[in-house]
Structures are given as structure tokens and as C-alpha cells.
Amino acid sequence: MGAEGGEQQRVRAEATDDQARNASVVAPEPSAREPSIVARGIRRPHTDTYLLILAMVLLGAIGDLLLRAGMLRVGAASLASPAAVIATLVHAFTTPEIWLGIGCLILFFVSYLLALARADYSFVSPAAATSYAVVAVLAWAVLGEVITPVRWIGIAVICAGVLLVSHTPPRTTQHH
Amino acid sequence: MRTALFLAIVVLAGTSGEIAVTYAMKHVGDVHGFAPCTVLRALGRAFRLPAMWLGVALIALGFFSMLILLSWENVSFVVPATSLSYAVGALGAQVVLGERVSRVRWMGVLLVILGVVLVWLGEGHGVG
Numbered sequence: 001m002g003a004e005g006g007e008q009q010r011v012r013a014e015a016t017d018d019q020a021r022n023a024s025v026v027a028p029e030p031s032a033r034e035p036s037i038v039a040r041g042i043r044r045p046h047t048d049t050y051l052l053i054l055a056m057v058l059l060g061a062i063g064d065l066l067l068r069a070g071m072l073r074v075g076a077a078s079l080a081s082p083a084a085v086i087a088t089l090v091h092a093f094t095t096p097e098i099w100l101g102i103g104c105l106i107l108f109f110v111s112y113l114l115a116l117a118r119a120d121y122s123f124v125s126p127a128a129a130t131s132y133a134v135v136a137v138l139a140w141a142v143l144g145e146v147i148t149p150v151r152w153i154g155i156a157v158i159c160a161g162v163l164l165v166s167h168t169p170p171r172t173t174q175h176h
Numbered sequence: 177m178r179t180a181l182f183l184a185i186v187v188l189a190g191t192s193g194e195i196a197v198t199y200a201m202k203h204v205g206d207v208h209g210f211a212p213c214t215v216l217r218a219l220g221r222a223f224r225l226p227a228m229w230l231g232v233a234l235i236a237l238g239f240f241s242m243l244i245l246l247s248w249e250n251v252s253f254v255v256p257a258t259s260l261s262y263a264v265g266a267l268g269a270q271v272v273l274g275e276r277v278s279r280v281r282w283m284g285v286l287l288v289i290l291g292v293v294l295v296w297l298g299e300g301h302g303v304g
Contacts, residue, residue, distance in 0.1 A: 048208075113222065114215065117201040121194060122269035122277050122285070126262050129288045132295055150298025154291045161287025164280055172276035175205065 046170045052115035053127050056108055061134040063104030065142065070097030119170035126165045133158050179249060185241040186258050191265040193234025195272050200228035202273075252296045259292035 074091045092098050115124045133155040139145040147155075200222050207218040222228045245254050266285045269275040277285075 110215065110219070113197065113201055113219065114207055114210075116194075116198045117204055117207050117218065120269060120275045121198040121273060122266040122275045122281060125194065125265050126281075126285050126288045129262065129292065132292055136295055148298040151295050152298075154294025154296075154298055156291070157287055157294055158291030161284045161289075161291055164284030164287060166284075168278055168281040168284070173202065173274055 046119070049115055049119045049124075049170050052111045052118070053124060053130075055111040056115065056124075056128045057131045057134055059104045059108040059111060060128070060131040061138055063101045063108055064131075064135050065138055066097045066101030066104060068139075069143070070095045070101055073097065120172055123165060123168065123170045127162050129158055130162050179245065182241050182245045182248075183257055186238050186245060187261045187264055188238075189234045189241065190238030190258075191261050191268050193231045193236075193238060194265060195268050196227045196231030196234060198231075198269070198273060200225045200231060203227070256293040256296045259289045262289050262292075 070092065073095055074088065112124070112128070136145075136147060136151060136155055140147045203225060204218050204222045207214060242254070242258065262285050266277050266282065270277045
């Protein structure tokens with residue numbers, strides 16, 4: 001309990017005092033790589049991290065749905081013969097949804113890399129699990145899939161987990 | 177047996193790949209702003225590190241093992257099972273990268289796993 005209390009306190013302190021955050025969470029680094037004073041004034045140090053995680057969640061979810069919609073058009077993959085496999089691949093790669101989906105997933109991976117440059121792996125990875133909830137809700141809204149009560153509970157539990165993770169400091173390691 | 181083996185490959189290759197990639201990106205340091213040339217330069221620097229290539233190769237191995245697994249087993253088994261990656265990843269981040277995974281963060285990770293399991297157990301039949 002003690003550790004958690006300390007954590008909460010630290011999070012609150014960060015929210016109210018940017019300078020304290022700079023001193024406690026992000027190990028102070030002399031000049032060069034620090035953002036300019038202007039940049040630090042208009043946004044908090046981890047705003048970029050949250051934006052990148054948001055981008056990951058949306059790009060990952062949209063990419064997933066595009067690939068799913070594309071593969072629905074291609075139909076069940078046949079592994080019967082090498083020719084059938086090639087035909088399936090050709091069909092898949094001439095479907096626009098597939099390319100758009102791959103584009104989204106490439107941008108997803110770039111956002112992931114940039115987020116990992118700023119924050120902990122053990123922060124970014126569970127926080128990005130929000131995409132499971134977004135995929136389910138988008139599949140319901142766009143593809144007309146049914147969401148069962150158990151699924152809604154799962155979505156709520158994921159969100160609760162992400163909320164807990166987001167209450168920990170995004171970065172706990174030293175800067176190089 | 178082969179399912180268990182491939183599940184282990186998916187989880188271990190995926191998480192160790194992401195840990196290697198995290199190590200490389202931390203080495204590159206903070207990237208300020210989202211200007212395409214800034215981002216490309218940072219990625220260029222990352223891809224000069226062996227850890228980055230190792231990480232991408234392991235992630236690719238995990239991804240293709242996942243595809244093979246999906247050809248044998250139902251998605252509603254594969255996705256919840258591979259959500260174990262969140263726990264293995266948090267443990268690896270703690271041990272290898274020295275990240276401080278507090279009790280609150282562990283609880284969050286465990287809730288995420290539980291949630292992913294529920295989302296896929298409760299999978300409804302798609303209505304076109």
C-alpha cells in the first residue's frame with residue numbers, strides 16, 4: 001500500500017508542478033537535448049508520449065479493421081497449392097484496403113518507436129492495449145459486429161487497467 | 177504440444193524483440209517534434225544499432241509464428257493466450273531495462289490481460 005500511496009502522490013505532484021516533474025521523473029539532462037524554454041512552457045514533458053500512444057491506438061485499430069475488411073473481400077486464404085497461395089497473395093496485394101491497412105500499421109510502428117524513445121516499455125505497451133477496446137467499438141459501429149455483454153465487461157476492464165497504468169510515471173529510467 | 181511451443185515463441189520473441197527495440201530507441205534518445213526529417217533521422221540512427229535489427233527480426237519472428245498459430249487455432253484462443261505478453265514484457269522491462277514496475281502498474285497490466293481475455297471469450301458472431 002505504501003508504494004502505491006507514494007506513486008499517487010508523485011503523480012499528483014507532477015500534475016501540478018512541471019518543474020518538480022522534470023526533477024523527479026525525467027532525470028535532468030544538461031542543455032543540448034532539453035526542449036527549448038518556449039516548448040516546455042506550452043506543453044508538459046509527456047504530452048508527446050500521450051499523443052503518440054493515442055496515434056498508436058487509432059492507427060493500430062484502423063489498420064486492423066482495414067486489413068479485416070480487405071481480407072473479407074479477398075476471401076478465405078487457400079493453402080491447397082503454391083499456385084493458390086500466390087493467387088491469394090496477388091489478390092490481397094491488389095486490394096486497396098490491404099495497402100491502406102499496411103500503411104496504417106507502418107505509421108503505427110513508427111509511433112510506437114517514437115513513444116519508446118520517450119517512455120517505458122512497461123508503460124507504452126499496456127497503455128496501447130486501449131486499441132482492443134477501440135477495435136471492438138469500431139467493429140460494432142462500422143462493420144456491424146455484435147458486442148456481447150462479456151465483451152463490454154472486457155472493454156471496461158481493459159480501460160480500468162490502462163487507467164491504472166497511466167497513473168504511474170511514464171518514464172522511470174535515466175536518460176542516456 | 178506444437179501449439180504450446182509456438183505460443184511460447186510468439187510471446188518470448190515478441191516481447192524480447194520489443195525490449196531490444198526499446199533499448200535501441202532509448203539509446204537514440206528523445207526525439208523532439210514530429211517533423212518528418214527529424215523522425216527519419218532518429219530512425220536512421222536507431223537502425224545503425226545492432227539491437228534495433230535484432231529487435232525487428234525478433235518481432236517479425238513473433239509475427240509470423242502468430243500467423244502460423246492462427247492457422248491452427250481459433251483467434252478467440254490465440255489473442256487471449258498471447259496477451260500473456262503484457263506480463264512477460266513488464267517483467268522483462270524490469271529485469272533487462274531496469275524500468276520500475278510499481279504495484280499500481282502491475283495491477284494495471286494484470287487488468288489489461290484479464291480484459292483482453294474477456295473481450296475475446298465474449299466474441300460474438302459477426303453480422304455482415
